[in-house]
Amino acid sequence: MKDKILSIVENYERDPGRLMDILLDVQKAFGCVSCEAIGLIASELKISEVDVVQTRSFYHFFTKEPVGKYAVYLNNSVVSGFFGMKEVADEFEKQTGIKFGQKTADGLISLHYTACIGMSDQEPAALINSVVFTELNREKVRKIVADMREGKAVEAMFSQYGDGVNAHPLVKSMVKNNIRKTGKVTLGEYTPGKGLAKALNMESKAIIQEVKDSNLRGRGGAGFPTGMKWDFCARENDSKYVLCNADEGEPGTFKDRVLLTERAAMMFEGMTIAGYAIGAKEGVLYLRQEYVYLKNYVENVLVELRNKNLLGKNILGKGFDFDIRVQFGAGAYVCGEESALIESAEGKRGEPRNRPPFPVQKGYKNKPTIVNNVETYCSAVKIIENGAAWYKAMGTTESAGTKLLSISGDCKNPGVYEIEWGMTIAEMLEMVGATDVQAVQVAGPSGICIPPAQFNRKIAIEDLPTGGSMIVIGKNRDLLKDVVLNFMEFFEDESCGSCVTCRSFNMILRKQIEKVVEGHGIKTDIENMTAWSEIIRKTTRCGLGQTSSNPITTTIKNFRELYDKRVKDVDYQSDFDMHKAVAESCEVVGRIPNIHE
Amino acid sequence: MSETVKFTIDGKECTAVKGQLLIDAAADNGIYIPLLCHMRDLVPAGSCRICTCKVNGRYMSACTTPVEPGMNIESNTAELNDIRKAIVEMLFVEGNHFCPSCEKSGNCDLQALGYKYQMMVPRFPYAFERRELEASTPKIFLEKNRCIFCKRCVRLIKDEQGRSIFAFKGRGKTLEINIDKKLAANMSDDLTMKAMNACPVGAILKKEVGFINSIGTRKYDKEPIGSDIEKIHQ
Ligand SMILES: Cc1cc2nc3c(=O)[nH]c(=O)nc-3n(C[C@H](O)[C@H](O)[C@H](O)COP(=O)(O)O)c2cc1C
Numbered sequence: 001m002k003d004k005i006l007s008i009v010e011n012y013e014r015d016p017g018r019l020m021d022i023l024l025d026v027q028k029a030f031g032c033v034s035c036e037a038i039g040l041i042a043s044e045l046k047i048s049e050v051d052v053v054q055t056r057s058f059y060h061f062f063t064k065e066p067v068g069k070y071a072v073y074l075n076n077s078v079v080s081g082f083f084g085m086k087e088v089a090d091e092f093e094k095q096t097g098i099k100f101g102q103k104t105a106d107g108l109i110s111l112h113y114t115a116c117i118g119m120s121d122q123e124p125a126a127l128i129n130s131v132v133f134t135e136l137n138r139e140k141v142r143k144i145v146a147d148m149r150e151g152k153a154v155e156a157m158f159s160q161y162g163d164g165v166n167a168h169p170l171v172k173s174m175v176k177n178n179i180r181k182t183g184k185v186t187l188g189e190y191t192p193g194k195g196l197a198k199a200l201n202m203e204s205k206a207i208i209q210e211v212k213d214s215n216l217r218g219r220g221g222a223g224f225p226t227g228m229k230w231d232f233c234a235r236e237n238d239s240k241y242v243l244c245n246a247d248e249g250e251p252g253t254f255k256d257r258v259l260l261t262e263r264a265a266m267m268f269e270g271m272t273i274a275g276y277a278i279g280a281k282e283g284v285l286y287l288r289q290e291y292v293y294l295k296n297y298v299e300n301v302l303v304e305l306r307n308k309n310l311l312g313k314n315i316l317g318k319g320f321d322f323d324i325r326v327q328f329g330a331g332a333y334v335c336g337e338e339s340a341l342i343e344s345a346e347g348k349r350g351e352p353r354n355r356p357p358f359p360v361q362k363g364y365k366n367k368p369t370i371v372n373n374v375e376t377y378c379s380a381v382k383i384i385e386n387g388a389a390w391y392k393a394m395g396t397t398e399s400a401g402t403k404l405l406s407i408s409g410d411c412k413n414p415g416v417y418e419i420e421w422g423m424t425i426a427e428m429l430e431m432v433g434a435t436d437v438q439a440v441q442v443a444g445p446s447g448i449c450i451p452p453a454q455f456n457r458k459i460a461i462e463d464l465p466t467g468g469s470m471i472v473i474g475k476n477r478d479l480l481k482d483v484v485l486n487f488m489e490f491f492e493d494e495s496c497g498s499c500v501t502c503r504s505f506n507m508i509l510r511k512q513i514e515k516v517v518e519g520h521g522i523k524t525d526i527e528n529m530t531a532w533s534e535i536i537r538k539t540t541r542c543g544l545g546q547t548s549s550n551p552i553t554t555t556i557k558n559f560r561e562l563y564d565k566r567v568k569d570v571d572y573q574s575d576f577d578m579h580k581a582v583a584e585s586c587e588v589v590g591r592i593p594n595i596h597e
Numbered sequence: 598m599s600e601t602v603k604f605t606i607d608g609k610e611c612t613a614v615k616g617q618l619l620i621d622a623a624a625d626n627g628i629y630i631p632l633l634c635h636m637r638d639l640v641p642a643g644s645c646r647i648c649t650c651k652v653n654g655r656y657m658s659a660c661t662t663p664v665e666p667g668m669n670i671e672s673n674t675a676e677l678n679d680i681r682k683a684i685v686e687m688l689f690v691e692g693n694h695f696c697p698s699c700e701k702s703g704n705c706d707l708q709a710l711g712y713k714y715q716m717m718v719p720r721f722p723y724a725f726e727r728r729e730l731e732a733s734t735p736k737i738f739l740e741k742n743r744c745i746f747c748k749r750c751v752r753l754i755k756d757e758q759g760r761s762i763f764a765f766k767g768r769g770k771t772l773e774i775n776i777d778k779k780l781a782a783n784m785s786d787d788l789t790m791k792a793m794n795a796c797p798v799g800a801i802l803k804k805e806v807g808f809i810n811s812i813g814t815r816k817y818d819k820e821p822i823g824s825d826i827e828k829i830h831q
C-alpha cells in the first residue's frame with residue numbers, strides 16, 4: 001500500500017494543489033481512502049492529516065471504509081423516482097440481501113444512493129464502478145446482480161451501446177444522446193478548428209468585442225454577459241486561467257453531457273479562443289465524477305487536438321501557446337458554483353469563496369480566471385466563426401442565440417433540444433409530447449415551479465431563465481412529496497455547510513415540509529416556511545443558499561391549495577411522532593405500540 | 598496610498614481607509630455590528646452571517662465587504678435585527694448548548710448575543726443532533742456540541758510549520774470541527790490558550806484549568822456585548 005500511495009503522490013509532484021487527483025487515484029486503487037492512507041498522504045505532502053480529511057470528507061465518492069468490489073450508486077433524484085427508482089432499489093436490496101448504505105459480508109457489493117447523475121432522460125440510472133447503467137428495472141437488476149456474483153467485469157455486463165460517440169471504442173457506454181432537436185449553434189454543423197483559425201487572425205480585443213456584441217450570456221444558469229467577464233479578466237495584468245464548468249449538477253440537467261460526448265473538440269476550441277482573448281496559457285476542464293466514463297475519450301480529444309496543432313505550443317503557427325488539463329470532481333453539487341469549483345480544482349473542500357475578490361481578479365491559484373459553462377464556450381466558437389450579427393438574429397432581444405434544454409419527466413420524448421430563446425412553455429410541452437401536465441420545474445430545484453396558468457411564459461433570461469433543466473411534472477404526481485421534499489433533501493445534503501443559515505435552515509425547512517407531507521402540518525407551518533425562506537435567501541454567501549428555498553416558496557405561491565389540503569386548521573401540532581419514536585424499542589421487545597391518537 | 602473614504606451607517610457619517618472591511622470600519626467609528634466568526638486581521642470567513650447589513654440596498658455580510666466611497670449602509674434596523682436574532686436562535690437549535698453547565702458561560706459571544714436580542718424561546722424546532730466530545734488530545738477538550746463553525750481556530754491556529762491543527766470534516770448537516778491529534782499533541786500552553794480565547798463559544802477548552810473567572814468578573818457580566826465599541830465615540 002505504501003509504495004502505491006507514494007507513487008500516486010509522486011505522479012502529482014507532491015503538490016497539495018492536486019490533492020483531489022491524489023484522493024481519486026487512491027480511492028480507485030483501494031476502494032477507499034483509509035486512515036492509513038490519509039497519514040501517508042499528509043506526511044508526503046507536508047500538510048496536516050485534518051486537511052486531507054477535510055477534502056476527503058467533503059466529497060460523496062470518497063469513502064473512509066472500502067466500498068464493495070461492485071459499488072452501486074443509484075440515482076435518487078426526482079425523475080428517477082418518477083420512473084421506478086423505488087422498485088429498482090427494492091430489487092437491489094432483495095437480490096443482495098443488504099440495505100442501501102450497506103455492503104455484503106463478503107465485500108462483493110455495496111449499495112449507495114447518489115444525487116442526479118445527469119441521466120434524467122433515461123432513468124432510473126445508476127453508476128456501478130463508474131460505469132453508467134440506464135433505464136433500470138427489476139429484471140435488469142436481477143441480471144446485474146447475478147453477473148456480479150459470477151465476477152463479470154462491469155463493462156462486460158452489456159453489449160448494446162448508445163448512439164454517436166457513446167459507441168466509440170474509448171467510451172462504450174449504453175448512454176443515449178437523445179438529441180431531439182438541433183439548432184444552428186451548439187448542435188449544428190461544426191468544422192473543428194475553423195473558429196479558432198479565424199480567432200487567431202483577430203486582435204484579442206476584437207474577439208472580446210465580438211462576444212460582447214453577440215450578447216452571449218452565460219449558459220450555466222446565472223446568465224452573466226460573457227464578453228464582459230472576459231473583458232474584466234483581460235484587463236488584469238498577471239498570468240491567467242480559463243476554466244470550464246462541466247460540473248452539471250443541477251438535477252434534471254444533462255445537456256453538457258451531450259456536448260461533452262458530441263462536441264468535446266468544440267468546447268476545447270472555445271476555451272482556446274477564450275485563452276487567446278484574455279491572454280491565458282492554461283485551461284482546466286472541471287468535469288464531474290459522474291461523467292468519468294467519458295474520461296478516456298475526452299483526454300484523447302485533447303491528444304488529437306495537440307496532434308492537429310489546435311492546442312499546445314505555437315497553435316496553428318500563430319505563436320500562441322495554450323493547453324488544457326482535465327480535473328475531475330468527486331461528487332458535490334456545490335462545486336458547480338464557480339468559486340467552489342476553483343477551490344475544488346485546487347484540491348480543497350468545495351466551499352464557495354467570499355466575494356470580492358471575484359474570480360476574474362483572483363481565481364484559480366489566486367490568478368485572474370474566467371469560469372464558463374460548457375455550452376458558453378461552444379457558443380463562442382460559432383459566434384467567432386459567423387459573427388455577432390448572425391448570432392443575435394436568433395432568440396429574443398435580451399436573450400440572444402440558442403439554448404440547449406434538458407427536458408425530462410412526464411413527456412413522450414425526453415432529451416436534449418436546441419431551441420431559440422423565446423419559446424413558450426406551452427410550445428415546449430407540445431414539442432416534447434407532454435399532456436396532462438400539473439407543473440413544470442424550470443431550471444431545476446434552484447429554479448421555479450410553475451402551474452399551467454403560466455405556461456404562456458417565455459423561456460428567456462428576461463422571463464424564465466434556465467441553465468437547461470426542465471422537468472415536466474404530470475398530474476398523477478404528488479408534487480409536495482415526490483418533488484418538493486426530494487429537492488429539499490437534495491439541498492440539505494449538498495449545502496457546503498459554511499453559512500449558518502444554509503446549513504441549518506435547509507435542514508429545518510426539509511423537516512417542515514416533511515411534517516406537512518406526513519400530515520402533521522398546520523397552517524402556521526406554511527407561514528413559517530415562507531418567512532424563514534426569506535431569511536436564508538438574504539443571508540447566504542452563494543447561490544445555493546440563495547435559491548435552496550425556492551422549491552418551497554414557489555410551490556406555496558403557485559400551488560397553495562396543495563398545502564392547504566394537507567395541513568390541519570389547529571393552533572398547535574407537535575412534529576413529534578410517538579409511533580416513530582418507540583418503533584425501534586417495540587420491535588426489540590416484540591410488542592405492538594398501544595398509542596391512542 | 599491609503600485613501601480615506603466617507604460612507605454612512607444608519608445615517609451616521611463615517612470615515613475609513615478605502616478597502617477596510619465594513620465590520621472593522623464600523624467598529625472604528627463606534628458602531629457595533631454583531632459578529633461571531635470575524636476576527637480582525639484574519640482572512641474573513643463570512644460564515645456566521647450575523648453581520649448581514651444592507652449595503653446600497655443589497656444584503657451583504659459586513660465582514661467580507663470592503664468600504665467604498667458613498668456607501669449607504671443599514672445595520673440597526675428592525676428587519677436586520679430580527680434576522681440576527683433568528684441566526685442566534687438557529688445556532689441554539691442546531692447545536693446543543695446548555696449554558697448553565699458551560700465553562701464559557703458569561704464569556705460566550707453566542708450567549709451574549711442571545712441576551713442582546715432577548716431571545717426567549719427559539720422559533721425553530723430543535724435538531725437534537727448527536728455530536729461528540731473529543732477529549733483524546735493532551736491539552737484540549739473539543740466539545741463539538743457547542744461548535745458554531747466560525748472557523749476562527751481553523752484560520753488562526755497553526756503549528757510551527759504552518760500546518761492546520763483544526764479543520765472541517767464533512768459538509769452540510771454532517772459538518773463537524775476536527776482536531777489533528779498528532780499536531781495537537783505538541784501544542785504549547787500558549788497556543789492552547791490562544792485557541793480557547795479565539796473560540797467565541799465553549800467548544801475549545803483547555804484541560805486542567807476551569808472556571809478561571811468567577812461570576813461577576815466574566816466578560817459579559819457587567820456590560821452587554823458590543824458596549825466597548827459603542828463607547829469609543831460617545
Ligand atoms: C450551487 C450552484 C451550482 C452551480 N452549478 C453549475 C453547473 O453545474 N454548471 C455551470 O455551468 N454553472 C453552475 N453554476 C453557475 C456558476 O457559478 C457560474 O455562474 C457559471 O459557471 C458561469 O459560467 P457561465 O457564465 O458560462 O454560465 C452553479 C451555481 C451555483 C450557485
Ligand code: SF4
Nearest residue numbers: 496498499502542545
Ligand atoms: S450558501 Fe450554502 S453552499 Fe453556499 S457558501 Fe453558504 S453554506 Fe455553502
